[in-house]
Amino acid sequence: MASVRLVKVRKIFHTPRGEVTAVDDVNLEVRDGEFLVLLGPSGCGKTTTLRMIAGLETPTSGEIYIGDRLVNDLHPKDRDVAMVFQNYALYPHMRVRDIIAFPLKIRKYPQEEIERRVREVAEMLKIEHLLDRRPRELSGGEQQRVALGRAIVRRPKVFLMDEPLSNLDAKLRVVMRAELKKLQKNLGVTTIYVTHDQVEAMTMADRIAVMNKGRIVQLGTPKELFTRPANTFVAGFIGSPPMxxxxxxxxxxxxxxxxxxxxxxxxxxxxxxxxxxxxxxxxxxxxxxxxxxxxxxxxxxxxxxxxxxxxxxxxxxxxxxxxxxxxxxxxxxxxxxxxxxxxxxxxxxxxxxxxxxxxxxxxxx
Ligand SMILES: Nc1ncnc2c1ncn2[C@@H]1O[C@H](COP(=O)(O)OP(=O)(O)OP(=O)(O)O)[C@@H](O)[C@H]1O
Ligand SMILES: [Mg+2]
CATH class of the missing domain: 2.40.50.140 (Nucleic acid-binding proteins)
Incomplete structure (x- = not known):
């Protein structure tokens, strides 16, 4: 487990129509074991921030630390993070058992340990009965759980989740929201979770970082943001109907x-x-x-x-x-x-x- 620290992290994309500042000098400290939500409207820089932490995108400037280690120049696979995307791609021809085992297989874990861990994860996610099925034989919520299983099986230092529940129907989302929160607390793995849904953020987060136009405009517990919004942006974004x-x-x-x-x-x-x-x-x-x-x-x-x-x-x-x-x-x-x-x-x-x-x-x- 580990803390995650961003120091003046900036990302500028160069496009044919000019420069886009996707992330603008973001400072952020995510505590060890914390469930931190990055919340903000479409295009505010959430995914870009997450991808830089994962190592899938290089910061234009600034430093990223995982634990005490500066990871700017570290390859994604050496950062010991697991990312769950909105459009989690499950290998269609594989059985659930092998999908979950995959991250361990490529790291050459011994066979008994792979089997034990897959069993543990399947139990935790209540998908033991699905281990021999293929993705197309699963519901959306079940597929989501398999994608989570693949991410947690390795016990990474950090989970990065980019709108992992957004493809689910409203009812299932509410169920998965609670399950995911419980799971994160049980595993105690530092988690950075991206969403534009303020209800998801309020219900799941230990702390929320509200982003707007590439910047963090307020960081605090759900209660702090609700009772003491620092500005009109946060005030209007959190709470329903809006303030x-x-x-x-x-x-x-x-x-x-x-x-x-x-x-x-x-x-x-x-x-x-x-x-x-x-x-x-x-x-x-x-x-x-x-x-x-x-x-x-x-x-x-x-x-x-x-x-x-x-x-x-x-x-x-x-x-x-x-x-x-x-x-x-x-x-x-x-x-x-x-x-x-x-x-x-x-x-x-x-x-x-x-x-x-x-x-x-x-x-x-
Ligand atoms: N590869 C890229 N090239 C150019 N611009 C990009 C690239 N990726 C992101 N951007 C721009 O950077 C800004 C931030 O994008 P990002 O994907 O981080 O937003 P987001 O907060 O995740 O939004 P959403 O909620 O829609 O997923 C946007 O203006 C986007 O158009
Ligand atoms: Mg995004």
Whole structure:
């Protein structure tokens, strides 16, 4: 087992249409035994980062360490990492038993040890009954488990996984998510897992590194990212439905945020913080789960508005309000009866409100 450390790692691709900076001075330390998720939108540099750690791509600059060893010049096969790809290719003509055994065979492990390890892995992944089948005789989830088996059979220092569950249907993904997390904890192997699915990241990770445009924009535990997003990007990326983000201007005289059809009274501290940082253009953020709606008059309501659309979800209901150009979403318990057109008071509890600098996107208060 080992930690993984990236120091100012950069990757520039040269294309006929110019340079693409896929990874932009990334610093990252993945702890020994940790399950770290790289999370970000398509094209933000997740796969490129993973491929550089695996040795399948050479960094333009920067250093990559596995344990204490600088691996920049080390061949992929000498890095002792195993990678599971989104499109895991299983050799179609081979039986499951031989697919899993393959990494050991090419490394010339003794036959008894190969058999023992394949048995162990098959047991762990609950595929003992499939060992004599070929890939086309397996379901997607079973194929996925075989691909995992092939990766773990060797007990590498590090697992690198690139969206390994994305080809599975939604239900199976939920099952495999939990199984994979359990497996990683049992094996204790340092794991770097790439996904663009924030639910996958939140549910599986010890820590998440959120990437945007080649950079890590925040690193923290799922809870830290959820409760204290460092910027509007993380705030909007994590949580479902996404955080409400409302553009406002600071009315200094009244200690008020003027957000068009909606007014938000600042507490004195928040007002001071904004002024001391010279921030007058603000993005007000609040999660839909934290927006309150009330029928009776509320002096602290940010607005009174008719419901635009109601979306029942079963255990809860998403209520949409349209205020000018701004859509505000509230998630409420399903047993509260609401109907489109009804007028409700919208309340933002102060301790649930995030204030971001509109210019930089950074969290201010
Ligand atoms: N071989 C390459 N040549 C040129 N540009 C590349 C190459 N590989 C990746 N890129 C570019 O680098 C950027 C990062 O790509 P990367 O594959 O790392 O993104 P990703 O975060 O894994 O995205 P996705 O979620 O879509 O898989 C993108 O702009 C991509 O177009
Ligand atoms: Mg990718």
């Amino acid at each position: 409400n983000m409302i553009e406002c201007s600071l009315d200094e005289g009244k200690n008020l945020l003027d957000c068009g059809a909606l007014k938000y009274r600042l507490d004195p501290d928040a007002g001071l913080t904004l002024r001391s940082k010279g921030v007058t253009e603000v993005i007000l953020g609040i999660r839909p789960q934290h927006v309150l709606i009330e029928r009776g008059k509320r002096p602290d309501a940010v607005a009174q508005a008719p419901i635009y659309v109601v979306e029942p979800m079963g255990t809860e209901t998403i209520v949409n309000f349209k205020l000018g150009e701004t859509m505000i979403r509230a998630v409420i318990p399903a047993d509260i009866d609401v109907e489109a057109g009804e007028v409700w008071n919208i309340v933002f509890p102060r301790d649930r409100v995030y204030l971001f600098d509109k210019k930089s996107g950074e969290l201010v208060a």
